Amino acid sequence: MLCLAYVRSREGVCGTLEFLLFRQPGGSGSVISSLPYERGYQHGHLMAREIPEYLERCAAELGTKEQWDQYRTTANALFLRGFDREIMEEMRGIAEGASDAGAKWLKRRIDLMDIVVANVTVELGELSEAVSTTASVLEGLSFDKPAYAAGKRDSVLDQCYRRSRQITFGVCGPQCESSLRS
DSSP states (O other): OOEEEEEEEOTTOTTOEEEEEESSTTSOEEEEEESHHHHHHHHHHHTTTHHHHHHHHHHHHHSOGGGHHHHHHHHHHHTGGGSOHHHHHHHHHHHHHHHHTTOEETTEEOOHHHHHHHHTHHHHHHHHHHHHHSOOTTTTOOOOOOGGGGSOOOOHHHHHHHHHHHHHHHHHOGGGHHHHHO
């Protein structure tokens, strides 16, 4: 079991923290101390074996790993821009450190979005529950295809012709119709 424990913040060095990483509670550990990217890189490198295992658990929590690209897209759209710069750099460092140490996820290098999904797994899980239980203005509406959808789909030119015919009819009547077709 890996544990990451906050030790202390260095005085006078913005964004520099120290962490103690140890394999078992009460066991010996390694100090991780640096700026966000470097701290993340050390973290990722030291935990390269465990990170893919954790991503596997995250995928199982959310559904299946076959849907991982959907989780990445949702995390990107809803959460990525909410992280501050320091956390983003640390997550990028974790991904690159783990990948450089040989960690793979879904037969490819681990990247920033994989680590973002790992960090928002709980939120993503809550979203699916919230969507199914939250009332919306869409309740009771039918989204069946309209009757005209079964026929030939109009091209843009067909729509332009019909629109110009309606306008022309209103201005000069049926005698203008022949000039529109030519």
